[in-house]
Amino acid sequence: MTNPNALNRDFEKYDQVRKSHTYRLAESDRDEFDEDYLIATLDLGDYLSGDEAAKARFAHEFVGALEEIGFAVLIGHGVDPALYDDIQDGIHRLFTTTSLDDKMRFRAQRFGSVSQGYFPIEETSEIHPDLVEGWVWCRRAFDIPQQRDGNFRPEDYWPQVEYEPLFRRLALEHEKLFKPIAQAILHGLGVDPHIYDQKLTGTNFGLRLNYYPPMSRAQDLSGAGRLLGHEDVDLFTLLPATTVDGLQVWNHRSGKWVRLNPPYGSIIINTGDYMQRISNDRLPSTTHRVGKPSDRSHLAKARVSFPVAVYVWEQEILEVLPGLGPPNYEPIKAQTFHTRSTSKFYGDDYAVED
Numbered sequence: 496m497t498n499p500n501a502l503n504r505d506f507e508k509y510d511q512v513r514k515s516h517t518y519r520l521a522e523s524d525r526d527e528f529d530e531d532y533l534i535a536t537l538d539l540g541d542y543l544s545g546d547e548a549a550k551a552r553f554a555h556e557f558v559g560a561l562e563e564i565g566f567a568v569l570i571g572h573g574v575d576p577a578l579y580d581d582i583q584d585g586i587h588r589l590f591t592t593t594s595l596d597d598k599m600r601f602r603a604q605r606f607g608s609v610s611q612g613y614f615p616i617e618e619t620s621e622i623h624p625d626l627v628e629g630w631v632w633c634r635r636a637f638d639i640p641q642q643r644d645g646n647f648r649p650e651d652y653w654p655q656v657e658y659e660p661l662f663r664r665l666a667l668e669h670e671k672l673f674k675p676i677a678q679a680i681l682h683g684l685g686v687d688p689h690i691y692d693q694k695l696t697g698t699n700f701g702l703r704l705n706y707y708p709p710m711s712r713a714q715d716l717s718g719a720g721r722l723l724g725h726e727d728v729d730l731f732t733l734l735p736a737t738t739v740d741g742l743q744v745w746n747h748r749s750g751k752w753v754r755l756n757p758p759y760g761s762i763i764i765n766t767g768d769y770m771q772r773i774s775n776d777r778l779p780s781t782t783h784r785v786g787k788p789s790d791r792s793h794l795a796k797a798r799v800s801f802p803v804a805v806y807v808w809e810q811e812i813l814e815v816l817p818g819l820g821p822p823n824y825e826p827i828k829a830q831t832f833h834t835r836s837t838s839k840f841y842g843d844d845y846a847v848e849d
């Protein structure tokens with residue numbers, strides 16, 4: 496990091512939604528924790544198969560949690576936890592058995608809006624080193640329906656082609672939830688729940704694998720975090736609960752951090768910049784980071800996570816939803832919005848202005 500005391504506000508020129516809070520990008524001994532705050536756990540089954548009253552109740556509670564802290568935990572989503580076991584094994588295998596040379600053949604580069612590919616440790620963003628290796632694939636890296644210029648060639652995206660069907664299973668299971676989650680959010684906001692159905696049909700997404708290697712004593716003492724504070728740029732993120740804890744969420748109201756470590760098998764949902772923009776600031780894009788595990792013996796373990804970020808395609812327009820008051824923002828092309836925001840991480844020349 497250029498400056499260990501760097502603040503999010505030092506980079507605010509990149510923000511495409513209003514973020515008035517201030518936090519240090521790196522963890523600090525002075526950070527305060529909200530030990531009592533409980534992030535809501537909700538049963539998505541109520542929305543997927545409940546009657547109208549159950550759906551309305553779910554939508555109301557879900558949006559209540561998102562308005563308050565930008566995070567909620569979903570159970571009853573129907574994804575088999577055995578899939579998550581297979582995915583975790585696959586992530587450990589991918590990161591620990593692929594040579595650095597092979598990884599670097601897939602060094603991340605921009606595809607449309609998304610920086611897709613491999614991120615070496617300490618290089619997930621230009622502004623601060625994180626103790627994490629990352630790998631991102633968007634829809635085009637999977638053999639699933641979409642418009643393409645040529646035939647699908649898995650070897651263009653995957654260091655071993657057999658990883659594609661494994662991670663495709665996860666992408667497809669989570670894709671099934673994109674529309675119901677969006678519908679529940681829109682329902683809770685009092686907007687037509689189907690207004691995003693078309694945009695979310697065959698939409699773009701980013702599956703990000705995070706591999707946090709075991710932390711050495713020197714790294715532990717250095718004060719570095721695993722993944723430093725940030726907001727996701729998307730509509731919302733599906734983040735399956737991890738086996739090693741560390742996720743911390745910024746509480747806008749108290750200005751403190753909340754540790755979030757829900758049961759394995761549940762899915763954490765958080766809203767991102769696209770959602771803050773279209774909801775006219777009703778739903779905040781919430782700051783979060785990954786700190787050291789609360790159980791210190793877990794420092795010696797690798798931690799993995801696999802969020803799926805839900806986007807719209809590059810040419811779509813992000814516009815404040817109807818009925819949410821005088822718009823705080825102009826309509827903007829998704830690609831412009833996305834690449835301007837993320838040029839904070841990838842450099843000024845990442846932004847695409849046309």
Ligand SMILES: O=C(O)CCC(=O)C(=O)O
Nearest residue numbers: 703705727742785800802
């Ligand atoms: O590893 C985690 O729990 C969170 C990861 C995350 O926030 C991200 O990849 O954007």
Ligand SMILES: [Fe+2]
Nearest residue numbers: 725726727783
């Ligand atoms: Fe994130």
